[in-house]
Amino acid sequence: MVERDIASWTSMICGSCNMGKVDIAFDLFQRMKLEGLCPNDFTWNALISGYARVGDISGAVALFDRMVGEGLVPDLITWNAIISGFAQGQQPVEAFKWFQDILMCGIKPDQVTITGLLPACGLTGSIQKGIEIHGYIYRVALYKNVFIASALIDMYSKCGSVKDAENVFEKMPIKTSASWNALIGCYGKHGMIDSAIMLFERMQEEGIQASGLTLTSVLSACSHSGSVEKGLKIFRSMEKSYGIEEHYACIIDMLCRAGRMEEAYELIKEMPFEVTESIACAFFHGCKIHGRKDMAKLMGEKILKMELRKPGGFVTLSNIFAADGEWEEVENLRKIMKEKRIQKVPGFSWLEKKDDLAGPKVEEESNRKRGDTY
Numbered sequence: 001m002v003e004r005d006i007a008s009w010t011s012m013i014c015g016s017c018n019m020g021k022v023d024i025a026f027d028l029f030q031r032m033k034l035e036g037l038c039p040n041d042f043t044w045n046a047l048i049s050g051y052a053r054v055g056d057i058s059g060a061v062a063l064f065d066r067m068v069g070e071g072l073v074p075d076l077i078t079w080n081a082i083i084s085g086f087a088q089g090q091q092p093v094e095a096f097k098w099f100q101d102i103l104m105c106g107i108k109p110d111q112v113t114i115t116g117l118l119p120a121c122g123l124t125g126s127i128q129k130g131i132e133i134h135g136y137i138y139r140v141a142l143y144k145n146v147f148i149a150s151a152l153i154d155m156y157s158k159c160g161s162v163k164d165a166e167n168v169f170e171k172m173p174i175k176t177s178a179s180w181n182a183l184i185g186c187y188g189k190h191g192m193i194d195s196a197i198m199l200f201e202r203m204q205e206e207g208i209q210a211s212g213l214t215l216t217s218v219l220s221a222c223s224h225s226g227s228v229e230k231g232l233k234i235f236r237s238m239e240k241s242y243g244i245e246e247h248y249a250c251i252i253d254m255l256c257r258a259g260r261m262e263e264a265y266e267l268i269k270e271m272p273f274e275v276t277e278s279i280a281c282a283f284f285h286g287c288k289i290h291g292r293k294d295m296a297k298l299m300g301e302k303i304l305k306m307e308l309r310k311p312g313g314f315v316t317l318s319n320i321f322a323a324d325g326e327w328e329e330v331e332n333l334r335k336i337m338k339e340k341r342i343q344k345v346p347g348f349s350w351l352e353k354k355d356d357l358a359g360p361k362v363e364e365e366s367n368r369k370r371g372d373t374y
Contacts, residue, residue, distance in 0.1 A: 004035070022059070025050055036358045044072065045081040047224025057094055060085065063236025063315050083118030091230055092120035096129065111145050118151040122158030150178045157186035181213050188221030196221035197230065219250035228258045249278040256286025261295045
């Protein structure tokens, strides 16, 4: 470009943040200022939320403080960016903390604030936090908002309260496909296949157009409940209309849970796209559960030629080899993972205390120093 204005710089910064490349985004931000351009609110919001999404709490807070220091007053959009960023970056405690701060500052949250915050409750499984936010929603009369109601259904589902999810759904004056999908997904997560199918049928009777996400929710319900034939029938009836990656992943997961590994493998070969991370993980998990090392090896030959970036499939395949004492194969997988720079992130759990949440404090520096692949 011969001339670069604020909009073009901000677009580049947004793009980098969306890909998780906040270092590049910050470099662009600095270069923009060196060229004599002053970042606007959109620029600051993109950068702050980008840092929050990747879990860089100190970086996001430092940018927020710097924004204030340069004479800009953070508006609701800025607060929403950082709250949703922390929720998306799986930093729920920080999301809750900033929500409290916004209330103390006298700024009134809107539907974007609430829909950005509710997933943080699902991350921790904190039903108490969810109930508190639900109460706030009623006090400020946001309960009729269809996006907030759908987010509440999803939150209660993830916190294990199916009854509360149903109550929110039934009280909605207007229901969109997102609302139906949320409750169908809730039933699926909790193995309530009959309820999921009945709601799906009711949705069709009321003339609501099913979407690809609806099919994913129904198939997931069939998978978790072991209703293989029902799942296959639904999939085949809608395959031509949708048939996207998520649907194949659900069906393969369902077949693998049922031990029908050959059928799953044949379906993988028929897919009109390459094997994805989720499909590989589902297949290897099925091989591990049902002791099918032979099928795992067949799939292993396929994924080693691909550019998978997540550790799940590799780790499960490694565990299959380790269980049979094939340490040479295990070592080969470790080398491949190191060459591809694939690293398993340590797991953790959240505990709900009396009035707060207790979670792990994983030091980023210690993670960077970890030399092990697993």
